[in-house]
Amino acid sequence: MGPVGGGLCELLxxxxxxxxxxxxxxxxxxxxxxxxxxxxxxxxxxxxFPDQTFDTIVMCTVFEHLIEHDDFLKLAHKKLRNDGFFVSVQPTAHFASFVCSILKSSGELPDLNGAFSPPWHTALISCKGMSKLAERNGFNTIEIAMSPNTRRKGFLGFFLRFIEIINRIAWPIFRERWPLVICHTFVFKKIL
Structure with a gap:
């Protein structure tokens, strides 16, 4: 869903x-x-598509644009074959909360180079919240992983690479609690 430029589909x-x-x-x-x-x-x-069409449904930076998250997950559950997987790469709430605490802001999040793009991003869900959302719609959480940062040029690119190095060191220790991970990859398995 949402193949962006088609790169992931082409790679697969x-x-x-x-x-x-x-x-x-x-x-x-x-x-x-x-x-x-x-x-x-x-x-x-x-x-x-007919029900039980897919082994896996993958969304890369799409879930945060949806409005009816429960409805989408119920639909994905129907479209997956038994024991199918739903994979979502998405920005999560922990980094946004961290940025707001630094900026001492309780207002609208600023546009942070696409990581958060108000008003297009309708919800930034925490890792725990995403697991609960998936579980109440018929999925087990298999894995939550740190997603790599996008590659950019200039100072922003340097900054993102620097943060990614820090994240790779901190992730094994703090996992989902680490605040500098912008996006997470969620792997959910359909249960009957």
Missing amino acids: NSNKVQCEGVDQSKEMVTYCNGNDMSIPVTLGDLNS
């Missing part, structure tokens, strides 16, 4: 993992299909 397909991209944006579908990628990207959403 090049490693012999059958992958199909689905996006609700006509512009993104046109972009992906016009870049000579070896992946099908179709216009639509999960409702476009």
